[in-house]
Amino acid sequence: MAEARYAPQTAMVKFTMILVGVVLILMMTFGLIMRLNQSGMIEIDPILFYEILTAHGAGMVGTAGLTGAAIMWYFMGRYVPLVGAVYAIFLGLFLLGVVLILGAIFVGGYAGAWTFLYPLPAMSGGLWSGGAAAIFLLGYISIGVGFLLMHLEVGRQLIRAYGGVGGALAWPLIFGKGKPEDAPPASVIAAMASTIFNVLGIVVGAAVLVASIVNLLVPGFAVNALLAKNMIYIFGHIFINAAIYMAVIAVYEIVPEYTGKPWRASRVFAISWSVILLFVVIIYPHHLLQDVAMPAWALVMGQIISYLSGIPLLAVTAFSLLVYLRAGPVKWDLASALLVLGVAGWTVGVVPAVLDGMIMVNRVMHNTQWVPGHFHIYLLLGVVAMGFGFMAWLVRDARTAGFGTLDRLGVGVFLTGGAGFTLMFLISGAMSIPRRWADHAPEWQPQAVIASGFAVLTILGALLIVVLYLRGLTARKRA
Amino acid sequence: MQMTVLAISLVVMALISLVFIGAIRSGGRAQAPGSVERRRLALILAMLAVGIVVTIASLRPWPQAVAMTADTPTINVTGGQWYWEIDNTELPQGVPVIFNAHTEDVTHGFGVMNDVGRLLFQVQVMPGYVNQVQYVFDTPGEYTVVCLEYCGVAHHAMITDFTVVTNQGGDDNG
Ligand SMILES: [Cu+2]
Numbered sequence: 001m002a003e004a005r006y007a008p009q010t011a012m013v014k015f016t017m018i019l020v021g022v023v024l025i026l027m028m029t030f031g032l033i034m035r036l037n038q039s040g041m042i043e044i045d046p047i048l049f050y051e052i053l054t055a056h057g058a059g060m061v062g063t064a065g066l067t068g069a070a071i072m073w074y075f076m077g078r079y080v081p082l083v084g085a086v087y088a089i090f091l092g093l094f095l096l097g098v099v100l101i102l103g104a105i106f107v108g109g110y111a112g113a114w115t116f117l118y119p120l121p122a123m124s125g126g127l128w129s130g131g132a133a134a135i136f137l138l139g140y141i142s143i144g145v146g147f148l149l150m151h152l153e154v155g156r157q158l159i160r161a162y163g164g165v166g167g168a169l170a171w172p173l174i175f176g177k178g179k180p181e182d183a184p185p186a187s188v189i190a191a192m193a194s195t196i197f198n199v200l201g202i203v204v205g206a207a208v209l210v211a212s213i214v215n216l217l218v219p220g221f222a223v224n225a226l227l228a229k230n231m232i233y234i235f236g237h238i239f240i241n242a243a244i245y246m247a248v249i250a251v252y253e254i255v256p257e258y259t260g261k262p263w264r265a266s267r268v269f270a271i272s273w274s275v276i277l278l279f280v281v282i283i284y285p286h287h288l289l290q291d292v293a294m295p296a297w298a299l300v301m302g303q304i305i306s307y308l309s310g311i312p313l314l315a316v317t318a319f320s321l322l323v324y325l326r327a328g329p330v331k332w333d334l335a336s337a338l339l340v341l342g343v344a345g346w347t348v349g350v351v352p353a354v355l356d357g358m359i360m361v362n363r364v365m366h367n368t369q370w371v372p373g374h375f376h377i378y379l380l381l382g383v384v385a386m387g388f389g390f391m392a393w394l395v396r397d398a399r400t401a402g403f404g405t406l407d408r409l410g411v412g413v414f415l416t417g418g419a420g421f422t423l424m425f426l427i428s429g430a431m432s433i434p435r436r437w438a439d440h441a442p443e444w445q446p447q448a449v450i451a452s453g454f455a456v457l458t459i460l461g462a463l464l465i466v467v468l469y470l471r472g473l474t475a476r477k478r479a
Numbered sequence: 480m481q482m483t484v485l486a487i488s489l490v491v492m493a494l495i496s497l498v499f500i501g502a503i504r505s506g507g508r509a510q511a512p513g514s515v516e517r518r519r520l521a522l523i524l525a526m527l528a529v530g531i532v533v534t535i536a537s538l539r540p541w542p543q544a545v546a547m548t549a550d551t552p553t554i555n556v557t558g559g560q561w562y563w564e565i566d567n568t569e570l571p572q573g574v575p576v577i578f579n580a581h582t583e584d585v586t587h588g589f590g591v592m593n594d595v596g597r598l599l600f601q602v603q604v605m606p607g608y609v610n611q612v613q614y615v616f617d618t619p620g621e622y623t624v625v626c627l628e629y630c631g632v633a634h635h636a637m638i639t640d641f642t643v644v645t646n647q648g649g650d651d652n653g
Contacts, residue, residue: 430485437635
């Protein structure tokens with residue numbers, strides 16, 4: 001919407017979103033298989049269950065990251081001249097990583113979960129070899145290096161075009177030195193902030209990955225388990241948040257096309273993105289609230305920042321979107337509906353997340369199904385919805401104008417399935433049902449039966465939306 | 480606790496959803512734009528105020544406090560792939576009990592449920608550390624120990640139990 005100076009690399013991004021769509025459906029099917037097994041309706045070997053759990057976690061986090069990266073790359077391509085070869089290398093390293101990870105899991109039998117919590121990769125109880133674990137971790141490193149290159153290219157170009165990191169983050173506006181008209185576009189600020197914290201997180205992740213690999217090769221090389229856990233959660237938390245914060249760029253860039261008003265970077269907007277940048281880096285101890293060996297101040301900080309980080313989201317992105325929706329008639333179609341759903345889902349998902357970030361609540365909710373409950377809300381109904389909205393927008397010229405019957409069906413089924421599915425996680429968590437258990441006690445099975453039904457709906461809705469995208473890619477342009 | 484948290488979550492989530500639905504239904508003719516930034520500021524200040532109150536109320540007393548006296552019963556719990564070992568399985572009712580949790584191998588999660596399957600507390604069990612958690616069992620009966628940190632392929636089978644017995648004034652269980 002804001003003045004676009006360059007042409008984005010559309011073909012590679014469209015191809016990426018095909019991959020995203022296909023992998024999402026596959027990973028959702030893995031999720032369904034796990035819920036069906038917990039419900040007792042099917043029975044699979046626990047070894048296979050935990051392999052699927054590992055693949056589902058790594059696959060979904062990776063796909064969320066890929067979605068965010070594709071969105072950021074596409075829209076930054078409007079403002080700065082990005083080198084296309086970097087994106088090709090990023091995608092190549094990503095796919096190499098996927099092959100390594102899938103091989104490690106389904107050939108090597110690695111089932112140490114996507115979090116590779118030290119020293120589990122090296123101590124499988126005889127189920128997988130150190131080699132399989134090492135290949136899994138190498139897969140992560142390949143993906144991490146790809147992200148690093150992609151971010152460095154985006155960061156380099158933004159710094160050059162907007163006069164340094166501070167310029168791209170609109171610091172002059174924050175400190176009252178600039179006019180809002182001169183500030184960078186909203187999406188540039190978001191891209192700069194996401195790039196900084198994701199690079200930081202990936203560097204920490206690379207360090208703990210390398211340490212874990214050395215530990216696999218040289219068993220005498222021990223790592224402090226608490227330090228490793230801190231590093232893993234810094235990396236994991238930042239990476240998944242970067243996925244969300246990059247995906248929201250689609251909202252900043254596309255929604256104005258539907259409302260006719262640009263998403264202006266106000267002073268509050270600029271401040272909140274610099275605050276997010278800080279919060280995302282220091283919030284991670286809220287994953288360690290049951291690690292009593294942690295210093296108490298770190299846990300208190302985790303609880304407080306976990307709450308505070310909801311404020312910029314609610315008061316800036318969600319609030320502004322609501323203002324846009326109320327201020328002018330919105331042309332509804334598949335893209336705008338999914339993007340609004342994405343912001344709503346993200347906002348709603350923050351509620352159970354913030355409650356879980358309280359130490360006294362966490363004591364009885366941590367690692368119950370409450371945890372997948374809250375993050376499935378803002379990943380499935382947040383990031384995935386934003387990614388789907390971006391896909392629908394990419395092929396808007398080839399589709400019938402307006403909000404057609406199939407479009408409504410896709411959104412309706414996906415939303416019904418997703419809402420029911422995530423709600424069952426929250427209810428199950430409140431009933432103390434643990435997460436990541438292959439076998440569920442008989443009294444826990446009905447919840448998994450209901451969740452499986454909603455999972456089927458979610459997959460059908462997602463499948464329809466992906467098919468509409470593929471059809472849009474192959475259809476001829478609307479006159 | 481859990482049901483209260485669920486209820487609060489559902490109410491706030493429903494309210495946020497209603498605000499979005501209201502904005503979508505408004506069809507873009509709902510408001511005078513002049514007061515937008517004032518209302519945004521009010522929202523931020525209101526969230527900060529709620530946050531300060533809830534933070535203070537929820538951290539005092541410190542939820543993970545462990546107060547050890549000479550006669551506090553102390554139980555050693557050891558987790559390993561894939562079993563729990565508890566050195567005393569008859570615990571006293573009504574007095575603070577301290578668990579010292581160790582692991583033989585990977586990280587586990589020591590979680591205790593009551594006889595209706597409600598999770599009462601948990602603590603991570605980490606290599607190289609002894610993690611302490613304190614709890615007062617108000618009701619005698621059977622309690623179940625589960626593992627709440629994924630630890631490999633028999634993670635879900637790491638279950639054991641202990642009993643809480645009526646305390647007749649003695650504290651010689653430790
Ligand atoms: Cu365990």
